[in-house]
Amino acid sequence: MNLTTCWWASRRLDRYLDGDPSAVLSSADVRRVERHAATCRRCAGDLAERRRLREALRDLDARRITDPASLERLDAMAAQLRGPGTA
Amino acid sequence: MSVEEMNPGDQGKGRGAPPGYPVVDALDARDDLDLGAARSVSETGDVRFAQWVEPEIEVLLRVAHSLTGSWADAEDVVQDTLIRAYRAIDGFDGRHPRAWLLTILRRTHLNSLRRTRPDLVEDASLERRRPAFGRASVVSPEDVLDERLLDGDIEVALQALDPRFRTVVLLVDVNGLTYAEAAELLDVPVGTVMSRLSRGRTRLRKSLRSRRPRSRRAARDRPGATTEGAGHRPGHDQEEKR
Known part of the structure; x- marks a missing residue:
């Protein structure tokens, strides 16, 4: 196990999973993270844990049902603002 | 400068905003938010509003819930956001509508907080503390x-x-x-x-x-x-x- 690579990879796991346009990892970094996670049990576990947390949080959004009446009121208000027949 | 006077050249100067993201500094404490006062938008603006804003209403509501912690408060914030967005739609070039709306939402939420909970508006930066290398605990x-x-x-x-x-x-x-x-x-x-x-x-x-x-x-x-x-x-x- 290469401690330097562990430290390096651990600081990039979130960016690796997020793939956010503001903080994209280079393709070389992506390959390095993946190569390391394939051989390092701890980093693989770390990655899996982060992935599970992300999935659980996304599920939370799906379960937080917005009140249909609230959405209807807002849609109606938007339609009233722009006037009928515009959509 | 009013929102209506803002031109596309004013966009993209926000702190932390990537190029092209909108700056909506003019959307400050304007609390005369009634539907009648908003009716000075062009017909094109009406179409843009339907095209760019209305599809984002549910996202705005969910985000407002994350900010306020309450669906009722979230609805209030989104209502005000929609009115402000409608007023500003003629000056918006259509790039990154969600980011534009989120900026308006933020201003609206801040104005609301200033009225009701001024103690919450301050957001001092967090103290940054980093441990020395090698001193962190090990997780099995x-x-x-x-x-x-x-x-x-x-x-x-x-x-x-x-x-x-x-x-x-x-x-x-x-x-x-x-x-x-x-x-x-x-x-x-x-x-x-x-x-x-x-x-x-x-x-x-x-x-x-x-x-x-x-x-x-x-x-x-x-x-x-x-x-x-x-x-x-x-x-x-x-x-x-x-």
Whole structure:
């Protein structure tokens, strides 16, 4: 196990999973993270844990049902603002 | 400068906003938000409003809920946001409508807070403390989160987070905003969003690990259980100590 690579990879796991346009990892970094996670049990576990947390949080959004009446009121208000027949 | 006077050249100068993102500095304390006062928009503006704004209403409502913690308050904030967006639609060039709306939402929410909870408006930067390399605790593979995270546990862990971390986790991980959108909404640099997100996630993971079923912990802790890897990654959990 290469401690330097562990430290390096651990600081990039979130960016690796997020793939956010503001903080994209280079393709070389992506390959390095993946190569390391394939051989390092701890980093693989770390990655899996982060992935599970992300999935659980996304599920939370799906379960937080917005009140249909609230959405209807807002849609109606938007339609009233722009006037009928515009959509 | 009023919102209506703002031109596309004024866009993209926001703190933490990528090029092309809107700046809506003019959307400050204008509280004469009634529907009648908003009716000075062109017919093209009406079409744009339907095309760019209305599809985002549900996202706005979810984001407002993350900010306010209440569906009723969220609806109020989104109502005001829609009125402000409608007034400003003729001056908006259509690039990044969600980011534009989030900026308006943020201003609207801040105005609302200034009226009702001025003590919450201040957002002092968090103290940055980084541990020395090698001083972080070691986490064993058995410490990773259970396969199935319970909804209740996540909610409790989220509520226990510092509000600054919780808000960013809610916006990015729950609502699905990009770093830049969250930065725009919170009026902080993208780097601050990333830092808070990292800390918030780390604390969530730590909190959820401690809520694992007792049986698993007991199995791990019994004599002879593996301690493989102790001390193997000195820098690996630096975030844990932040």
